[in-house]
Amino acid sequence: MNASGGRHALRSSLNGIARFVLVLATTLLGLVAITFFIGRVVPIDPVLAIVGDRAPPQVYERARQELGLDRPLIEQFAIYVKKAATGDFGNSVLTTNPVMSDIANVFPATLELATLGVLIGIFIGVPLGVLAAVRRGSLIDQFVRVLGLAGYSIPIFWLGLMGLLLFYAKLGWVAGPGRIDVTYSYLYTPVTNIVLLDTAMQGQWDAFWDAVSHIILPACLLGYFSLAYISRMTRSFMLNELAQEYVIAARVKGLSEFRVIWRHALRNAAVPLVTVIALSYANLLEGSVLTETVFAWPGLGQYITNSLQNADMNAVLGGTLVIGAVFVLLNLVSDLLYRLLDPRTR
């Protein structure tokens, strides 16, 4: 019985994996289909953009054929999918580089900012949410509520500008827009393209602290938005856990309140929290588009908006697709982690 049960479990988990892969594949294909569709709607004629409007008809026709625009739509889509699968989104008109290598260059900057943001969100948001749940209705609970409501209502780009005005222009506590001062930018060689890592690994501490003073404000800003979400969700998960019988049992056993809350209840609340954190990380990618514009942060968000303003569709669609794919993958990871952490789903 044991062996057959094991085989059964194996088969069902294999089925689960197959389903997973299928869903992932169709979703990614759908993402590509949407960007392909958007690319086809563009009122700009891509051929004219290349040959110019004074080109003779033969040149125009040849360029059209080279771009594959004379073939049936479905064939064009097949070619587009094949290229997208290998990471080929064509060349950017603006930078003349392949879009994918541009993205590889700018993505670490976004990653650095979003990671720091989500870390701030976790380290402040989780304790706040726990306290709000434990002291329900208290001042700190109200504070978390207001913090969350404001987080859902404040335009992120505006808060960024006000932050710059206050902390950079008026108080001078932080450095202004950009990633690092020009004076420091030659002191280290970019290896990972994550400035904090590069400067720290090469022992350039002056450059490191300069980079810190640049990143701290946008990271706190993104951190605030993820904190608003994380603390609210932590509160509701914790309220759920604190009402469970095992909490009463732990208290009856005579465990300290600290232990009951932080070791027992939070540990169980942490399982659904993983999903929330992955989601908020994904949301920060979105927030980064506006934040990077405000802080002149050379990441993916700024790359997309710059390309947009120059009608550089290859770059826009490539960037959109990459963000969509990261979004899907993060969802996937959170799903897998959930299964891993919660024994009941096994």
Add this chain to the structure above:
Amino acid sequence: MAGAPLLPESLPQAPARSSGLRAWLLSAEPHSRWQARLGRFYLGWRSFTSNPLAMLGLGIVLLLILMALLADFIAPYSPVTGGDLRTQRLLPPSETFWLGTDDQARDIFSRIIYGSRITLFVVVLVSIIATPIGLLVGTVSGYLGGWVDTVLMRVTDIFLAFPRLILALAFVAALGPGIENAVIAIAITSWPPYARIARAETLMIRNSDFIAAVKLQGASTPRIILGHVVPLCLSSLIVRVTLDMAGIILTAAGLGFLGLGAQPPTPEWGAMVATGRNYLIDQWWVAAMPGIAIFVVSLGFNLLGDGLRDVLDPKAAK
């Protein structure tokens, strides 16, 4: 139904006619459908008004609507043509210009007043476009089930897989900047969550006895979906759409800030913040004031949505 203790004698000085109306509304044995409906509405309204934050939200939203309707009478100056460029540019807030003037010597207060029309236009139009799409996709998917459900939900998931602003950006990039295109782009990115909610509700309704009864009476599938399933999905959807309106406003403002929404000289709040960016350090009010307007209005919609949820969808409220 929990509002049973709302007895007329709690307000002894109330005129007889009103207490008669209240008794009629709260009657345990309504004589018509209308009476029952109005009675339920009244109870909902009672519990809504007892929530001060929800009332604050309602007040903000009503104020926004009034501002938009009466902009011509409230605004002291023109939102588009400015004053004297030599003497009235970038003036700080004062008695003549309550919120200061911008780089074109235009009164920021007047521009914010007129901008409420654009905000309202976006919110209303997006909900009018996105809600029916989500409702239809969700109910059809949930009621029919099978491969229709699989296909429709797959499509919904694909749209959900993009962060909203990014997808809207890509659509606006294709359609070209402008307020109408921004509305279309936001609507395209807004319907998937509505479809999800409508489907979940439909799955619960689908197997109930009254649907079986309607089916036995020979009602066609479209009739069942439109006449019996859709009305029951509405209340949770209304809550979701209201809660979403703040998000719609923020997305629209974000597009405007990036120069992809309403085009100048339209007084769109996000675009106004973008203008103020150039004068941030010395003339902070140009960027600050429209941002406060965006914040207050989305806060209003959030509070209103929270209040509506407590009344219409008590299960979801924690």
